[in-house]
Structures are given as C-alpha cells and as structure tokens.
Amino acid sequence: MRILIFDRNQASSRYASTLISQPGSLTDTFSDADNALRSLKMFCPDVFIISTRVLCEKHCALIRHCRKQGHRMPVVVTATESSKALRIAAFEAGADDIVSGEIEPEEFVARVSALVRLTQAHSQNRIALPPYELDISSKQLTKDGTEVELTSFEYIVAECLMKKNGKVVTRDEIMNQLYSDSDLRNPAVINVLICRLKKKLCQGSGFQIKSIRRLGYIFRPQ
Numbered sequence: 001m002r003i004l005i006f007d008r009n010q011a012s013s014r015y016a017s018t019l020i021s022q023p024g025s026l027t028d029t030f031s032d033a034d035n036a037l038r039s040l041k042m043f044c045p046d047v048f049i050i051s052t053r054v055l056c057e058k059h060c061a062l063i064r065h066c067r068k069q070g071h072r073m074p075v076v077v078t079a080t081e082s083s084k085a086l087r088i089a090a091f092e093a094g095a096d097d098i099v100s101g102e103i104e105p106e107e108f109v110a111r112v113s114a115l116v117r118l119t120q121a122h123s124q125n126r127i128a129l130p131p132y133e134l135d136i137s138s139k140q141l142t143k144d145g146t147e148v149e150l151t152s153f154e155y156i157v158a159e160c161l162m163k164k165n166g167k168v169v170t171r172d173e174i175m176n177q178l179y180s181d182s183d184l185r186n187p188a189v190i191n192v193l194i195c196r197l198k199k200k201l202c203q204g205s206g207f208q209i210k211s212i213r214r215l216g217y218i219f220r221p222q
Contacts, residue, residue, distance in 0.1 A: 018105035055082035067094035070130035074115035161219035
C-alpha cells in the first residue's frame, strides 16, 4: 500500500505511525501542501493521510484542491482537536474519514484498509488521469468533473488510448474495437477520429496524442 501523508509539523500521529509500520507499506511524508499535491499526481497513492493536531479550514481547502484535481483515493484526516463544524466541512470537501477520538491504532489501520479496498473495487471501472476521469461502465469521460461530449466512435478510441496511457495503441487494435465486421473497416476513419480527439482532449489539459509512424498512437502527458 502506498501512503502519502501531509503533516505540517513532521510529527505524524500514532495512527499514521501504525499504518506506516504495516508490512508492504511505502510512505511519503510532506510538510508543504503544494509539494503534497504535486506528489499526489506523481505517485498516485492508495490513501492520502492528513495528520494534524488541530483541524482547520486550511486542511479543508487542501482536501477540496485534491478532489478538484480529480484524485479519487481515500482521504483520511487524523486530528487531536476538531470542532463539529470543521469535521462537517472536511467531509463536504471530500474527506472519507476523520479520526479525532481515542480509537486504537489497530482499528485505524482496519478502517483505512477497508476504504482502500472499496475504492479499488470501484476504480476497476474508472480510469483517473487528472484532469480526466473515464467511467467505463457508463461510457462517460469527464474533465474536472464536466462531461466531455464525444461521439460513440470517439469514445471507443479515447478509451483505447487511456486504458494504455503512455503505451502505444496500434491502428489494428483501434480498428478491431470500432468494427467487428472486417468488411466494414475503413482505415481513414481512424485519422479523422484522432484529429477530433486531439482538439477535444489535448488543448489545455497537459496531455497529447502522439502519432508513432507505422505503429499507432500514444496518449501521454506533454
């Protein structure tokens, strides 16, 4: 389990310390909010822990920013002191759990593990490439939470590219997804669809669709 911890005082709570000590855990700890947000995109952790003595509005803002960037991993807050109003604000911002009472560290680990299992089960039908999120079950692509309007063929090509993010998707692979009947296949259609998707997906998103001569296409960060 990869864990990212934001702890401004670099003094993680006993809950986070117990989680870190679990076999197979890989942990990155940051005291700066901007570095933590950049690392969320870089490392794609299984869980994001915000560890603090006193829960405040800045923590809620950090959670909102995390969710606005499209991150779907569980966000768990550990706070020694917190008001009811701020706990509600943190949940509304996107927190999945807030540990503020005196529970045993073992229970904390169990709660985090349960959240990770639920998220991973749900994410099997989703591909998150912030600012994009592809919902395979509903055949819907969103950018920063807003649906990107695609034709059925455009969606098929987008799904092929995003499923293999950073890897080459051959023209044959795309063609097989577009047409089950080989007699109906028209190679020129792929050129048109790729051109449309470059306009819809690559402007101001930080991603590009790169053509690899005689091989196919790659969807990857610029």
